[in-house]
Amino acid sequence: MTRAGDGLPIKSPTEVGMSSSRLSAIERVIERGIKAGGYPGASVVVGRKGAAVFEKGFGKLSWSESSTAVDAQRTIYDVASLTKVVGTTTAIMILFDEKKIGLDDPVVNYIPTFGGGDKDKVTIRQLLTHTSGLPAGRDIWRIAQTPLEARALVLSTPLEGRPGAQYIYSDLGADVLGLIVEVVAGEPLDKFLTRRVFEPLGMNETMFRPADSLRSRIAPTEVTPPRGYPLRGEVHDENAYALGGVAGHAGLFSTAADLSVFAQMMLNGGEYNGVQIISKPTVELFTSRAFGHRALGWDTAEGDYGSGRFLGPTAYGHTGFTGTSMWIDPEREMFVILLTNRVHAARALRPAKVISDVRADLSDAAVLSVLDGPKLASGSRRFRADREVGWNPPPPRASRRRHGSSRHHTIASATSRSRASSAHKSSSAKKATARKSTKKRR
Template sequence: MPRIHAAVVAAALGASSAFGISANAARGARADALAGLHAAVGRAGAFVATVAGRDAASSDGLPLAKDVSAVGMSSERLATVSRIVQRGISAGGYPGASAIIGRRGYAVLKRGFGRLSWSSESPEVDLHSIYDLASLTKVVGTTTALMVLYDEGKIDLDAPVRQYLPAFSGGMKDRVTIRQLLTHHAGLPPGRDLWRTAHSPEEAREQVLATPLICRPGDCYEYSDLGADILGFVVETVAGERMDKFLEKRVYGPLGMTDTYFLPPASVRWRTAPTEVSPPRGYPLKGEVHDENAYALGGVAGHAGLFSTAADLSIYAQMMINGGEYGGVRVIADSTVKLFTRREAGTRALGWDTCNNRGSCGSLMGASAYGHTGFTGTSLWVDPDRDLFVILLTNRVHAAKAQRPAKVIADVRADLSDAAELAVVDSPDGPHAMPAAFRVDEKSGWTKPKATRSKSYGKSKHSTAKSSKSKGKSSPSAKSKSSAKSKSSAKHSASGSSSSRSSSKAKSSKAKTSTAKKTTGRR
């Protein structure tokens, strides 16, 4: 079957920008060329999937365990997981979800719930439904790329960033290291409204690099999207190519993660979960990055922009548990995985968050657990002590019906992690009793939020606030002073990061830079 150029297909299907046309043309072309699996039909080359209602090139992820007891899990307790995820749909927190729990190289639960949208005509969610990962990009994308480059001796974690990016220099910036960017201790603000001020990805990049620090490097903790973006620039500079191409070549391709990409091709849009209207775009998004600043950066950014499926992420999670290897393919050294996932500052590891028995990781994960969340309603947690991982993908930002959707996703994430740990029956140090606060369903005391919720579109998801200082320890952002205060704070709580959930009210910084305005970042 002749290959139809990705640009022609994207244009025919109504692609609205150059972002979604060529970034993954090679992968899209490979899948589209499989004869009998995708038929190219007359009307400008629209694709028709012919295998089990999905693209044939999609990965199935980890094999499903035939007997979960063989990998030390309780089938009865795993049944709780389905009730937890379904509870979030019933509460109006999200229209559908894709979840996988894995142990000892097998998936012990893998299934979809609900639909891609609230419409009864919408496709049902399955393991091959594609979700906008939001800030999971920081670890599955940017941090992973840095681990590969670190293995090759091309990255020095304690070298100043200006060594790789001369444009990021001057004053206190000269002291900022790669390690400080990874642990969010570089002194950068959480974010800025690039989508308002930049007129091209190149201009957005310049503005990121020109952002002034708000405190001395190493002295304060500020979860920063901008820091992740700068790390992405470092990857591209050192690798000599765009980050999405580097990751496809060195990680996703070798591992068989066929549905993980920035800038998803138009041919997979039909199975991609929609998000919402997000500025500066005035239309509902589907297959286009939800984050405004990632959009301003061209769709490939260090802090957001990656799309994937639960099936693909199960391969990634097992690779991490295996110490950088999966299916006979090694992409990262075992020592590097251990280095990057070990707690460094506060609750932060290098790029990763760690579990402190609260927040999205629940209260039962082991001391070595690490993971991350995404604002769109995604999360990935790995517990290497028990050879266990938990993946949840939702599009909770899509027309949520719950009055408190942030609480719904926060509760579901925490309870899902706890349920997975409780299903482990052969770990001598694992939990063996149901915690009193466990919210399995409404019968156990979980209060369902009201069914209605007002929603507004078109406003910035960032707001200005003052910095906070912590002498090397994690401290939260100060209260927002902008009119977008409630929306910004909801963004942090919805992400469910253990470090953000443990935050208390922040005190104003006494540093000279404390009066500088900043914008709150996403998780």
């Protein structure tokens, strides 16, 4: 056994009941995503039974030829909505353990300015399950001039639905949870998490608002954001930026190696390396389904949202808009982490489809590598990345009746299109002549 820096110990797949040859499919899947233009690089860690069995960086931090290669231990990514679970939900779990909050407590008990009308009825549980009635989001960044104004706008946002009646995935709900943490803990969210979670776990590369000295190790995100300059080391999400870079829904930066320690802590029932962060009953409560496919703060594996087809019935996790995901399967004592910066000048026509398929394939490849776990139901073992359906589709053909012939814009080289041009025109002309003698079909 060897140790991977400050991350988990490393073991061979065979030591933890996994197949090395099956795990190798991960490399093909991730590299196909890069080749298709979905993201310039990726960081992956698969862990099982307390150790990392697959830990690797792929590609580079950006598309530039001179860019640094991705390192699973050193490359820092903007993890986007993984902030909701690694940060905000974890803080709520700690305060719940300490009986400083109750899940069915109204939010107005802690933040009176949140209330008014049905908002008086919104509970912490409803914020965690995205059933508070708050809308998905609001363009706070267009209005607020300061983080204080942004916070006030979050709290004054009117409900879109009746509390507890429907599921609306809401960044604003996570922001309210973050503000509750600050009120109850008596310190900023980032300070609380550093003191109570990241430092005790040795997650030294996990933080909000990373220092400028770390810039060279941080994967860039948006090239032309509303802020007017390329982003690197500054939170990608505009509302999180308006809130000062620390928000309940986004703002956290981390490495795959650091997140592997967090995932193992969750698998251990809230404990890692002798340090108890959360109680085991609280981990079980918060990661069990509470409303549809949602747990408390966490999502659960339902064959969708990048979780793949084969994770167990108790598996849980989350995804992030920048191209990140974390899935944890207690039944198999396994986790899968993927970090990318797919929002950085993606070359694929549909980068969202690329990352969705790659996330799912990564999870499937990991589960299919387990040799001593629960048996899988019969079904296709093919990977989505091998088919690349919808990744770089040609545009719809123009009407030949109006334009003579259609042009195909694919990732094929301009040279190939040029060579085919004369033959294509000739064929189109012949087909046009033939159509004149036939009836139109609809």
